[in-house]
Amino acid sequence: MSRPKKCRCVRCKPNSTYFKPRGIPLCDLEELSVNMDEIEAVRLSDYKGLYHEDAAKRMKISRATFGRILNDAHKKIAECLLKGKALRIEKCPEKGAKKKTAISQTQSK
Numbered sequence: 001m002s003r004p005k006k007c008r009c010v011r012c013k014p015n016s017t018y019f020k021p022r023g024i025p026l027c028d029l030e031e032l033s034v035n036m037d038e039i040e041a042v043r044l045s046d047y048k049g050l051y052h053e054d055a056a057k058r059m060k061i062s063r064a065t066f067g068r069i070l071n072d073a074h075k076k077i078a079e080c081l082l083k084g085k086a087l088r089i090e091k092c093p094e095k096g097a098k099k100k101t102a103i104s105q106t107q108s109k
Contacts, residue, residue: 014039020086032080033088038073045070 020026037059044055056066080087 014089017089017091018086021084024084026086029086031086031088032076033090034073034076035090037069038076039089041066041070042073
């Protein structure tokens with residue numbers, strides 16, 4: 001059993017949820033997805049130009065974890081660009097979503 005994920009500080013909300021090659025229907029494309037942690041790491045490091053140490057502090061994670069997240073994001077983005085795949089940005093689950101679901105399931109019984 002793996003460790004539960006720590007809460008990470010993500011401050012960006014992208015305007016788009018999909019990027020794909022032009023002229024090819026989405027249904028004909030393979031798709032890769034990136035999560036909000038990966039998007040935030042790319043934003044802080046590549047867009048804002050922060051050092052990994054500073055970006056990791058903003059996300060409230062270790063520098064090593066930040067490096068792994070950023071590396072995963074770079075690999076996914078590069079694969080989409082080089083192999084013509086669609087890139088889907090996963091939305092963060094709402095805080096307390098599991099609790100609400102569990103409560104509604106117990107109430108419906």
